[in-house]
Amino acid sequence: MAYIDGRAEAVAEASDEALLALGDDAGFERLVRRYERRLFNYARRVLGNSADAEDVVQETFLRVYGHRHRFRAGAAFRPWVYRIATNVCRDVLRKKKRRPTVSLDAGRGADGESAGLGERMASGGPDPAAAAVGSETAARLAAAVEALPLKQRSVFVMARYDGLPYAEIAKALKVPVGTVKSRMNTAVNALMAAVGEERT
Numbered sequence: 001m002a003y004i005d006g007r008a009e010a011v012a013e014a015s016d017e018a019l020l021a022l023g024d025d026a027g028f029e030r031l032v033r034r035y036e037r038r039l040f041n042y043a044r045r046v047l048g049n050s051a052d053a054e055d056v057v058q059e060t061f062l063r064v065y066g067h068r069h070r071f072r073a074g075a076a077f078r079p080w081v082y083r084i085a086t087n088v089c090r091d092v093l094r095k096k097k098r099r100p101t102v103s104l105d106a107g108r109g110a111d112g113e114s115a116g117l118g119e120r121m122a123s124g125g126p127d128p129a130a131a132a133v134g135s136e137t138a139a140r141l142a143a144a145v146e147a148l149p150l151k152q153r154s155v156f157v158m159a160r161y162d163g164l165p166y167a168e169i170a171k172a173l174k175v176p177v178g179t180v181k182s183r184m185n186t187a188v189n190a191l192m193a194a195v196g197e198e199r200t
Contacts, residue, residue: 016077020068028068031077032061039085046089056092060085137195144194152187155180 016034019027036057043053063084071080145156155169159180166184170177 017075020064020071020077021073023068028065031064031081035078035081036061039081042082043085043089046086047092052092056085056088059088063088140195141191144191147194148187148190152183152190155183156187156191159184 014022014027014030016031019031021027039057039060040050040053043056044050047053047056060081064081067084071077148156159166159169166177166180170180
């Protein structure tokens with residue numbers, strides 16, 4: 001809870017302008033929470049990808065914080081923050097004209113239109129907490145795969161990540177199919193044990 005003009009008023013209930021006028025971290029953090037999602041969606045639509053949109057949001061709030069003393073009393077905060085975000089987007093687009101890039105998060109939606117990570121998140125996809133849990137599990141699994149002996153790791157990677165059938169793996173490694181199955185079974189058991197131990 002922050003205090004505005006000496007009265008105990010919840011930061012959550014304060015106007016944008018009052019939060020900026022506070023000049024403290026609590027007020028600024030509340031402004032960030034209020035605007036980060038909508039500015040992200042705005043920038044993503046302008047720029048076409050989530051990575052650039054995240055950069056725009058960060059740069060926008062850095063500029064808001066750095067120029068907060070220039071904010072005119074009586075002015076509205078929302079148009080001001082959107083103007084800053086628009087200027088940052090413009091800067092990004094200028095840089096892209098000089099150095100074109102391809103979005104790594106672009107995909108195709110059901111309608112054939114581009115649907116990046118930001119689009120999927122904004123449209124009801126997995127929430128960030130679920131994504132974080134998935135990332136942690138993926139990181140643990142990757143570490144466990146790297147810890148496997150080479151014979152088991154090579155079978156697991158070929159089968160699981162490259163989608164090779166056991167017969168092809170057997171040919172690639174010059175071992176019987178039964179050996180491939182055995183190594184795969186051993187690898188899976190080791191991975192399950194490793195990931196299970198990390199969770200406890």
